[in-house]
Amino acid sequence: MTFEIRKGRTVGQGRRQLTREREEYFRLVKQGVSYTEAAKAVGINLRTGKRWRNGRNPSGGNRAAAPVRPVLPPCGMSRYLREDDRVYIADRLREKATIRAIAAELGRSPSTVSREIRRNRHPGNGQYRPFAAQARADDRRPRPKPGKISQSPELRDAIQAGLDERWSPEQICQVLRRTFPDRPEMHVVHETVYQALYVQGRGELRRELAGALRSGRARRRPRRRADCRQPRFTDPMVMISERPAEVEDRAVPGHWEGDLIIGKDGASAIGTLVERATRYVMLLHLPGGRTAEHVRDALTETVQSLPSHLVRSLTWDQGSEMAGHKSFTVATGVPVYFCDPASPWQRGSNENTNGLLRQYFPKGTDLSAHSPEHLTAVAVQLNGRPRKTLDWETPAERLHKLIAA
Template sequence: MIQGRRFGLSSDQKVDIWRRWKLGESLHEIGRAFNKDHGSIQFLLAQHGGIAPAVRRRSPRMLTLSEREEISRGIASGSSIREIARGLRRAASTVSREVARHGGRPVYRASAADHQAWKSALRPRPCRLALHRKLRLIVASKLILNWSPEQISGWLKSRYSNNESMRVSHETIYRSLFIQARGVLKKELAQHLRSRRQIRRSVHARVGGHSQGQIVDAVSIRERPAEVEDRAIPGHWEGDLLAGTGNTHIATLVERHSRFTILVKVPGKDTATVVDALSRQVRKLPASLRRSLTWDRGLEMAKHKSFTVATKVQVYFCDPQSPWQRGSNENTNGLLRQYFPKKTDLSGYSQADLNKVALQLNQRPRKTLDFETPAAKLQASVASIH
């Protein structure tokens, strides 16, 4: 992984983070995809108010790196500024200013000059609210009254129908609130937004089986039957995705009574793929071992209703940011890192490979079982039921 500043993420990875955020993935999902804490992802996004920065493009009038290399070679060979300019088909004044701007002939270096020119070109254009005090004050006064940016924008268009300078889009208002570097609207005004969030969220986070990052019709872990809590009866499972590099994952299922583990190969982490793979695996279990499944708030289980229909297994969801509520699964995932270290590409493992790892794990004695193996514990429990 290319180490960048603070986040250890390359430019391409940051672009992919913004793409995922725009598609509606949660902070936890994005963090798992890059083996990063969700707080680090939030810090990166919050710097831009949750709004992806515009892709920068080099102006065609600007000297290119190859042209700067020609200038550097011309200087090294002793050519005059006019000779170099003729070779580039540029004005002599352009080449002269370029060389002078970056230290003169003795110290001019193409790469350093190109980097500095690209950095110096960052001149953000002030938005309309920054330039128009009256408009800014009106927008702020309406936000205090709990008007939404869309309502403000629509009202301005109607109220000042003959004055385009008194109009502003709702997106500009959002950007002025969330991107504090603009210094336009006070941060406190964001508290008057209906959502009260501090960063812009994608509209896609409200579709596809979840609403604003929440799973539709999720049944809380607090509604689980008492028999699940005391681990007395087998057939109640905890599940999660074990993450690898390159957005690769393995689904892990741990039976609460025996700590018996099942590993499931998943080609992707979208909810349709995960639910389909889990359903096929769980249907192979005897009916007595298909009672419930406890999952975290990951949106890979957004289609939990389809899973329940296919397997007759009720799904319960942990409270947000409470992985300890499925502690058996968390502990087992830690043991699995012995076989699948972090930063491992998991796509190369077949289901047969995963079955071998699960077999080894299930035949290892566990302290929590008085050093009985999960396989023996589960077999004895099933035999006693029948």
């Protein structure tokens, strides 16, 4: 198929996207045709073809332009709207179709279509312009984009002057907004300043200006690093992966799971203990609060009231209330194992019991108002319920059998 040069192209018609010409130009060059012959075949200037291949540096009133990559034919669903999609949107809008209908036909989100129409309406007549929208999208797509600071010497000098005065980037950005309220080209956010100092390959600001920052660092340091994670407690934790295998199959009694249920505004709490084999529940009264010392003392008192063969281990999450786990183990001889972060299923019996307890202690209520006698009555009622997982025996019956044995 022979390419036909577009008719009626004049200088007076203004800028126009030469999509077809660009595709044909790159196709000819790929086949080995010289740059001069390819430009003549598609009807463009030789310098236009050079700009498409190599890009253009800013000069005079001309903006910088990135090299144009050859346009590949679309294959399947694209992450971005294509020119065909935009033409379809324009056609359906003329037919008075709804945005949701258009989105369903294109397989897109309604918000995507709505945003596309709102961005590219003509300011005068309000009509959606698909080809202008495609041109804007093509202009926005090239990466990397030139930094705002590098494009404005005045902005760069103002930021450097602020850093020389040892102002923080946030202070500099707020002062710029107050000093130049009607000049958006002088407005930046503080992250832009940090990137100009830290990110390699930008270089909009002098590297030595990083020394004026209060941190004194010349490079960005991540807040979190997997190899430098701070330990949760002063005393090292024993993780659940090191727990004996007998705990997992629930065959041996005496292995407990623990947690807190929290009251209104986090100001009160009740401790919960569940035995894994029998699902027997014990509640801890915490009238003084849920600090590590209060939880440790309540746990120690409760554990010491049980026969030693019924208290073999305790599994807890990594809450701060267990900071005294080592002193608890020294006082009782009961090892404490900690679950992995964000893994509540590793204490499944306890999580289930906490859900049952919310019937007695609703969320958003003051839990310090409940007396030890009331907590004991609630625990007795739960331990007297027949449980399907125990073949319809109650937790109290199972525990009494173990004590008798």
